[in-house]
Amino acid sequence: MKHVDELLKDVPKISVQKYTAKDFQSDQDVRWCPGCGDYSILAQVQRVLPELNIPKHNLVFVSGIGCSSRFPYYMDTYGFHGIHGRAAAIASGLKVARPELSVWVATGDGDGLSIGGNHFIHICRRNIDVKVILFNNQIYGLTKGQYSPTSEFGKVTKSSPYGAPDHPFNPLLVALGAEASFVARGMDRDPKLLQNIIRRAALHKGTAFMEVYQNCNVFNDGAFFTFTEKETKDDNVVVLEHGKPMIFGKEKDKGIKLEGFTPIAVSLKDGKYSVNDLIIHDEKDTMLSFILARMSNLPNLPRPVGIFYAVERQTYEQEVARQIESSITKLGEGTLDKLLNHGETWIIK
Amino acid sequence: MAAKIEKLDEVTIRFAGDSGDGMQLTGSQFTNTTALLGNDLSTLPDYPAEIRAPAGTLFGVSGFQIHFGSKEISTPGDTCDVLVAMNPAALKVNLRSLRDGGIIIANRDGFNEKNLKLAEYEINPLDDGSLDKFQVHAVDITKLTTLAIQELNLSTKIVERSKNFFSLGMMYWMFSRPLDSSIKWIQEKFKKTPEIVEANTRVLKAGYNYGETTEIFHARYEVKPASLAPGRYRSITGNEATAWGLIAASSKAGLDLFLGSYPITPASEILHELSRYKNFRVKTFQAEDEIAGIASAIGASYGGSIGVTTTSGPGLALKTEAMGLAVMLELPLVIVDVQRGGPSTGLPTKTEQADLLQAVHGRNSEAPIPVIAACTPAGCFEAAYEATRIALKYMTPVILLTDGYLANGAEPWLIPSPDSLKEIPVKFHTDAKDFQPYSRDEKTLARPWAIPGTPGLEHRIGGLEKEHITGNVSYSAENHDFMVKLRQHKVDGIAEDLPHATVDGDERGDLLVVGWGGTYGAIKTAVENKRKEGKSVSQLHIKYVNPFQKNIGEILKNYKKILVPELNLGQLALLLQAKYLVPVIKLNKVEGLPFRADEIEKKIDELLK
Ligand code: SF4
Numbered sequence: 034m035k036h037v038d039e040l041l042k043d044v045p046k047i048s049v050q051k052y053t054a055k056d057f058q059s060d061q062d063v064r065w066c067p068g069c070g071d072y073s074i075l076a077q078v079q080r081v082l083p084e085l086n087i088p089k090h091n092l093v094f095v096s097g098i099g100c101s102s103r104f105p106y107y108m109d110t111y112g113f114h115g116i117h118g119r120a121a122a123i124a125s126g127l128k129v130a131r132p133e134l135s136v137w138v139a140t141g142d143g144d145g146l147s148i149g150g151n152h153f154i155h156i157c158r159r160n161i162d163v164k165v166i167l168f169n170n171q172i173y174g175l176t177k178g179q180y181s182p183t184s185e186f187g188k189v190t191k192s193s194p195y196g197a198p199d200h201p202f203n204p205l206l207v208a209l210g211a212e213a214s215f216v217a218r219g220m221d222r223d224p225k226l227l228q229n230i231i232r233r234a235a236l237h238k239g240t241a242f243m244e245v246y247q248n249c250n251v252f253n254d255g256a257f258f259t260f261t262e263k264e265t266k267d268d269n270v271v272v273l274e275h276g277k278p279m280i281f282g283k284e285k286d287k288g289i290k291l292e293g294f295t296p297i298a299v300s301l302k303d304g305k306y307s308v309n310d311l312i313i314h315d316e317k318d319t320m321l322s323f324i325l326a327r328m329s330n331l332p333n334l335p336r337p338v339g340i341f342y343a344v345e346r347q348t349y350e351q352e353v354a355r356q357i358e359s360s361i362t363k364l365g366e367g368t369l370d371k372l373l374n375h376g377e378t379w380i381i382k
Numbered sequence: 383m384a385a386k387i388e389k390l391d392e393v394t395i396r397f398a399g400d401s402g403d404g405m406q407l408t409g410s411q412f413t414n415t416t417a418l419l420g421n422d423l424s425t426l427p428d429y430p431a432e433i434r435a436p437a438g439t440l441f442g443v444s445g446f447q448i449h450f451g452s453k454e455i456s457t458p459g460d461t462c463d464v465l466v467a468m469n470p471a472a473l474k475v476n477l478r479s480l481r482d483g484g485i486i487i488a489n490r491d492g493f494n495e496k497n498l499k500l501a502e503y504e505i506n507p508l509d510d511g512s513l514d515k516f517q518v519h520a521v522d523i524t525k526l527t528t529l530a531i532q533e534l535n536l537s538t539k540i541v542e543r544s545k546n547f548f549s550l551g552m553m554y555w556m557f558s559r560p561l562d563s564s565i566k567w568i569q570e571k572f573k574k575t576p577e578i579v580e581a582n583t584r585v586l587k588a589g590y591n592y593g594e595t596t597e598i599f600h601a602r603y604e605v606k607p608a609s610l611a612p613g614r615y616r617s618i619t620g621n622e623a624t625a626w627g628l629i630a631a632s633s634k635a636g637l638d639l640f641l642g643s644y645p646i647t648p649a650s651e652i653l654h655e656l657s658r659y660k661n662f663r664v665k666t667f668q669a670e671d672e673i674a675g676i677a678s679a680i681g682a683s684y685g686g687s688i689g690v691t692t693t694s695g696p697g698l699a700l701k702t703e704a705m706g707l708a709v710m711l712e713l714p715l716v717i718v719d720v721q722r723g724g725p726s727t728g729l730p731t732k733t734e735q736a737d738l739l740q741a742v743h744g745r746n747s748e749a750p751i752p753v754i755a756a757c758t759p760a761g762c763f764e765a766a767y768e769a770t771r772i773a774l775k776y777m778t779p780v781i782l783l784t785d786g787y788l789a790n791g792a793e794p795w796l797i798p799s800p801d802s803l804k805e806i807p808v809k810f811h812t813d814a815k816d817f818q819p820y821s822r823d824e825k826t827l828a829r830p831w832a833i834p835g836t837p838g839l840e841h842r843i844g845g846l847e848k849e850h851i852t853g854n855v856s857y858s859a860e861n862h863d864f865m866v867k868l869r870q871h872k873v874d875g876i877a878e879d880l881p882h883a884t885v886d887g888d889e890r891g892d893l894l895v896v897g898w899g900g901t902y903g904a905i906k907t908a909v910e911n912k913r914k915e916g917k918s919v920s921q922l923h924i925k926y927v928n929p930f931q932k933n934i935g936e937i938l939k940n941y942k943k944i945l946v947p948e949l950n951l952g953q954l955a956l957l958l959q960a961k962y963l964v965p966v967i968k969l970n971k972v973e974g975l976p977f978r979a980d981e982i983e984k985k986i987d988e989l990l991k
Contacts, residue, residue, distance in 0.1 A: 061854070095681070112842035113681075115845065119673060123680055125667070126689065129667055129682065130665065130686070130687040131833075357663055357665075374614065379614070
């Protein structure tokens with residue numbers, strides 16, 4: 034069997050079977066709370082998949098535990114609802130065993146960064162070709178409202194009535210620090226952007242990490258509204274586009290410029306700065322990716338969304354396959370007879 | 383005058399020194415040469431958890447015992463006949479295992495003031511007459527080694543490292559063994575550093591010639607080959623045999639083998655061994671932790687490989703939740719637990735049998751998993767093969783229990799012919815018509831194995847309770863009750879597939895000694911010795927711990943007394959009592975060492991007084 038990416042290369046647009054979004058909807062009732070951001074993420078995935086021409090039976094969605102991890106039940110593909118935090122490890126085993134499959138992980142901020150943090154960083158560094166969608170709602174939904182590893186410091190929740198004493202993770206920095214080869218941030222309420230990210234992630238060879246701001250309207254309503262709602266969005270979000278200057282604002286009159294290693298927001302109106310002074314986004318620039326990811330932690334800066342980083346490097350499963358093939362070339366295909374009788378043996382008559 | 387050659391039926395030698403002295407290497411070289419000569423043998427490596435424990439200390443002593451003979455050998459030997467002690471600590475720690483009249487070969491140079499003090503000797507035991515009941519040969523091993531290679535101008539460190547080959551050479555001379563196999567090994571092992579090949583070879587020969595030319599040893603010994611069944615043999619350790627059993631099963635089943643594993647003593651050698659066989663398409667995934675080890679293996683099984691994870695007690699504890707997932711998913715999976723001393727980190731390099739209840743029962747809720755126990759180092763091959771066969775046939779995780787003693791112990795193994803191994807038929811489900819992921823085979827109750835990539839079978843599985851037949855998530859009370867019972871029933875039903883257990887000895891009698899796992903050899907030796915004395919005692923060794931074979935209950939009824947020796951506080955005893963309501967007498971020891979046959983014999987005597 035051929036690797037999915039090779040299939041994609043061979044038949045870029047003409048597919049044997051034309052799918053629609055509907056083909057990816059399973060017969061199970063979707064049971065997220067009405068109004069939950071999860072619906073949008075599901076819809077965008079189902080919308081993008083038909084474009085990719087991946088045979089439905091070669092798609093596998095793996096998840097852990099949490100609201101987001103119900104995802105596989107709603108996809109009419111192969112699905113594996115695992116145990117808390119372990120989706121990345123399960124998916125790693127599956128992908129290494131079956132490189133021709135297209136393997137996806139649906140996880141949350143608790144599942145992926147708290148109980149499953151270890152597996153998350155290791156899948157990133159190994160660069161196993163798995164697409165990881167992290168639904169970040171900055172809260173524990175399924176267990177009814179405790180603070181999560183991405184909740185802001187001081188957040189008052191059921192388990193932190195006096196405010197969370199924890200400093201939060203920045204998921205993008207975790208992924209970049211773990212050497213992920215594709216790192217992006219999308220939002221449930223920006224379908225076009227999210228679709229674009231999912232599409233690019235699907236085509237990426239290697240671990241593709243997507244953080245998605247997801248509204249939990251029951252336990253953490255409005256956590257991202259500054260970035261997602263019409264009134265505030267334009268002034269508080271900068272959309273990253275490869276090769277383009279970082280411009281934002283309702284009037285497209287603001288930009289991001291580097292001062293030393295520090296990004297600052299500048300006005301393009303007062304004649305002091307022009308577009309030429311702004312950062313030109315480069316997905317392949319490792320240093321820049323860290324600076325941009327850091328922007329979420331700095332005050333008075335818009336939140337970057339889009340694709341922060343995308344470079345190709347050898348995947349884990351490619352190296353495994355290479356070692357196997359070269360060993361077979363050198364030693365011949367292993368047989369039971371060879372196994373049992375190699376090395377030092379003696380005969381007793 | 384050449385020393386006269388005496389014939390012996392069996393001998394036990396123990397090599398002991400600092401953990402940096404290369405005693406394990408010396409022991410395994412002696413083992414290989416001895417195996418090639420056709421002796422039967424059994425070994426017991428016994429080493430500290432520290433890689434290079436402080437030199438000269440009592441806790442840093444590393445030992446390797448080999449028991450070999452011209453007759454059948456089942457244990458590494460209760461006491462040794464020869465003790466090679468490279469320093470005072472090695473002597474002190476191991477003296478209690480030397481029989482009266484036994485031979486001590488001591489490296490006199492190692493008995494310096496510093497080392498004597500570290501070993502808490504006030505006077506040098508080589509000089510104070512305290513060893514009079516033994517035959518003591520104090521040899522200047524370090525000095526002689528230095529002399530043998532002085533013209534090579536090597537660093538003292540290299541010279542120091544070569545001295546174990548001097549001891550090996552002396553032992554080869556004393557027991558009339560050829561040097562060629564070890565020389566070949568040295569050439570291969572150190573081929574990148576010719577000066578080390580030269581040094582080690584010279585020292586090995588010097589040790590041999592020392593025996594030949596000096597007259598300090600009064601006798602040489604000869605141990606004729608054992609009358610083993612005809613065929614091709616090799617020497618194999620338990621961990622190697624486990625790895626090979628897994629590869630053999632994968633080859634027979636025609637499926638790829640995937641190992642997800644995190645390094646842990648004493649199981650790591652299985653990972654090392656499997657990672658060598660890339661041309662068998664074995665994929666080894668050194669995971670970030672124990673949980674990822676099993677989770678990745680489950681992922682691989684889901685994808686149609688034979689998923690395997692290997693570990694020891696603490697790791698098994700970490701894998702618990704994922705084992706429950708595998709029970710729920712009903713996917714094939716082999717979990718190998720090489721037991722070691724516990725609880726917690728316990729005694730990493732020592733053996734124990736105290737994970738039995740953890741294996742059988744140690745999971746949340748009702749999560750039945752078949753458990754198989756290997757009995758001998760070479761027996762790990764068959765046990766691993768059988769564990770895989772059952773996992774595939776019944777679509778279930780299976781736990782294989784071995785232990786530190788089996789894992790590191792070596793013995794000659796009659797290599798099976800590939801045709802003699804049971805077939806392992808596997809069929810992936812491919813028919814999309816009326817496909818139901820949790821429908822079942824009528825006989826085995828196994829569910830279909832429908833792997834991703836199969837058109838038309840797209841379906842979802844997971845850890846939530848499954849609805850019978852459809853596999854949809856179900857919270858129904860009746861369905862849960864039904865499914866819990868069904869999963870138990872499926873595992874219990876495996877008993878139908880198992881050969882009847884057999885007793886070694888008489889069908890009925892005064893005493894039955896029931897064991898499981900690595901105690902096999904010690905119990906066998908003890909029972910045989912007592913039977914020779916005319917005692918009515920027999921042996922039953924349990925390989926299938928869960929479910930038990932169908933006739934175990936019947937067998938137990940036929941003896942007046944039942945003795946269960948275990949390296950724990952009575953875990954099999956508990957299971958037997960619970961299931962068969964029979965009174966059992968326990969014999970328990972948890973010293974981190976295997977039973978000696980005489981410990982069991984003593985108990986048999988006491989019970990048959
Ligand atoms: S609890 Fe929150 S995250 Fe979970 S389904 Fe409801 S709205 Fe969505």
